Amino acid sequence: MSADHLPEHPEFLWRNPDPKKSYDAVIVGGGGHGLATAYFLAKNHGMRNIAILEKGWLAGGNMARNTTIIRSNYLWDESAAIYEHSLKLWEILPEELDYDFLFSQRGVMNLAHTLGDVRESMRRVGANQLNGVDAEWLDPKQVKELCPILNINDNIRYPVMGATYQPRAGIAKHDHVAWAFARKCDEMGVDIIQNCEVTGFIKDGNKVTGVKTTRGNINTEKVGLCAAGHTSVLAEMAGFRIPIQSHPLQALVSELHEPVHPTVVMSNHVHVYVSQAHKGELVMGAGVDSYNGYGQRGSFHVIEEQMAAAVELFPIFARAHVLRTWGGIVDTTMDASPIVGTTPVENMFVNCGWGTGGFKGTPAAGLTFAHTIATGSPHTLNKPFGMDRFETGHLIDEHGAAAVAH
Amino acid sequence: MLLFTCPNCGPRNETEFHYGGQAHVAYPESPGELSDREWAEYLFYRENTKGLFAERWVHSAGCRKWFNMVRDTVSYEVKAVYRIGELQPETLERIASATEPEQAQPLAPAQANPTTASEGV
Numbered sequence A: 001m002s003a004d005h006l007p008e009h010p011e012f013l014w015r016n017p018d019p020k021k022s023y024d025a026v027i028v029g030g031g032g033h034g035l036a037t038a039y040f041l042a043k044n045h046g047m048r049n050i051a052i053l054e055k056g057w058l059a060g061g062n063m064a065r066n067t068t069i070i071r072s073n074y075l076w077d078e079s080a081a082i083y084e085h086s087l088k089l090w091e092i093l094p095e096e097l098d099y100d101f102l103f104s105q106r107g108v109m110n111l112a113h114t115l116g117d118v119r120e121s122m123r124r125v126g127a128n129q130l131n132g133v134d135a136e137w138l139d140p141k142q143v144k145e146l147c148p149i150l151n152i153n154d155n156i157r158y159p160v161m162g163a164t165y166q167p168r169a170g171i172a173k174h175d176h177v178a179w180a181f182a183r184k185c186d187e188m189g190v191d192i193i194q195n196c197e198v199t200g201f202i203k204d205g206n207k208v209t210g211v212k213t214t215r216g217n218i219n220t221e222k223v224g225l226c227a228a229g230h231t232s233v234l235a236e237m238a239g240f241r242i243p244i245q246s247h248p249l250q251a252l253v254s255e256l257h258e259p260v261h262p263t264v265v266m267s268n269h270v271h272v273y274v275s276q277a278h279k280g281e282l283v284m285g286a287g288v289d290s291y292n293g294y295g296q297r298g299s300f301h302v303i304e305e306q307m308a309a310a311v312e313l314f315p316i317f318a319r320a321h322v323l324r325t326w327g328g329i330v331d332t333t334m335d336a337s338p339i340v341g342t343t344p345v346e347n348m349f350v351n352c353g354w355g356t357g358g359f360k361g362t363p364a365a366g367l368t369f370a371h372t373i374a375t376g377s378p379h380t381l382n383k384p385f386g387m388d389r390f391e392t393g394h395l396i397d398e399h400g401a402a403a404v405a406h
Numbered sequence B: 001m002l003l004f005t006c007p008n009c010g011p012r013n014e015t016e017f018h019y020g021g022q023a024h025v026a027y028p029e030s031p032g033e034l035s036d037r038e039w040a041e042y043l044f045y046r047e048n049t050k051g052l053f054a055e056r057w058v059h060s061a062g063c064r065k066w067f068n069m070v071r072d073t074v075s076y077e078v079k080a081v082y083r084i085g086e087l088q089p090e091t092l093e094r095i096a097s098a099t100e101p102e103q104a105q106p107l108a109p110a111q112a113n114p115t116t117a118s119e120g121v
């Protein structure tokens, strides 16, 4: 087809401005968290002279690589509070952002395959209920009723012994979420600057006063890091250490299928989680590759194990084909909880460590990080998530607690 | 699947190995004198280098011995493999110059493992 037969380009959702000489705040990283942070800075704190600097393209990092599971059934009070707040924001955001990004509250099931799983799951359901998070325990028959394609027979290596279920949990279309935030940010005057890599920081003593970028130096009053897997690289440039490790995390999709999978199923024990996207692909993810990596790709045996688990749980998937696999770089912490707070550098703030599960946290990360940047001190929701917890010992240990090994 | 050369067994598939994170993190000499900050550094802070990284691996499905490796964390290319207790190859010494790299630990100290499996969820 020649160019004059192509339809008009649809309306652009944001401008592509050149960077200004100076801003009141600069957000490094144009993923979901950077966008949400800028959105709440502009909306809740009236900061409009701000920029998001993205080294690649908007949402080209983990934001549009994740498997989009949204839930809030975390074990500990601090986590339940921030993730449940996030879920409540997800419930109002399509209207607030005036964008239907296909947020679908189809429920999330976390399967139990061992007695240990069963006990842990029931404990978590109890903890969730006390924290006002919708959670229930399902026996295998109820599991089957909700998701008929699941194999609940005991002829498999790790039979399904039950599941926790959060009805309000679900999925959303990640790239549309990014676009929804980007359009609103742009409308409020935020400069979204792509192809602009931050390569260093300008400091006056211990205070940050600007950023060096591939598109020149930019002065700024405040800097907020939202760089996910690359946070350590930026922290090193800024002159402080941050307790995270970057790992490859992979996911994949099948070709399009008729709707067969009505909910979201996760299994920590056999290491797979599955949903079916609106278009029809089966979307599946697994665990991280064990080694540190910045390569946005992982090893194939991880995918192989994940497929073996999927076929055991969902025998009809044996006929499906893997269409595409990819990887992101996730920023993991030792307690599997995020870091949102101040840094040892004055006027520099950090939001990272969301690791393998930060898509669901996008709205709450934005809300609380914006508060932290604007006021200089944390919001009640992110107060427990400061870096100081690694010194005080007040870890929020969601490893193995939050329904998956995370 | 990566191919690693165990110093004892030769080239083997990645799946025979387990990861042990950053190499050359020495157990504190006087643990009783450490401040909370220093304990935090020892327990929870590890380098997260983009580029050449000295790290520990154990050949769990083979000789079951720990060894060190220098690997590029972007290309995943293995640059050097050396035994526990051996010096990091001289050409690569500069990358480990941050802390006393010579004092390699003969045994993996009990510490929080940075590689606990996590899910993308």
Ligand SMILES: Cc1cc2nc3c(=O)[nH]c(=O)nc-3n(C[C@H](O)[C@H](O)[C@H](O)COP(=O)(O)OP(=O)(O)OC[C@H]3O[C@@H](n4cnc5c(N)ncnc54)[C@H](O)[C@@H]3O)c2cc1C
Residues within 6 Å of the ligand: A028, A029, A030, A031, A032, A033, A034, A053, A054, A055, A056, A057, A058, A059, A060, A061, A062, A063, A064, A065, A066, A067, A068, A069, A070, A196, A197, A198, A199, A226, A227, A228, A229, A230, A234, A249, A250, A251, A285, A326, A327, A328, A329, A330, A354, A355, A356, A357, A358, A359, A360, A361, B120, B121
């Ligand atoms: C395969 C996979 C599956 C996942 N599944 C889920 C899930 O089901 N549910 C869930 O809740 N979470 C999931 N996650 C985690 C989730 O994607 C992340 O926690 C979240 O996206 C991180 O926030 P972000 O969107 O801001 O990150 P990113 O989109 O990665 O944003 C960071 C941005 O910073 C930019 N950047 C880095 N360095 C610089 C620099 N020097 N200068 C300028 N810009 C820079 C990067 O280019 C990138 O665009 C998954 C992740 C992966 C990889």
Ligand SMILES: [Zn+2]
Residues within 6 Å of the ligand: B006, B007, B008, B009, B010, B059, B062, B063, B064, B065
């Ligand atoms: Zn060996």
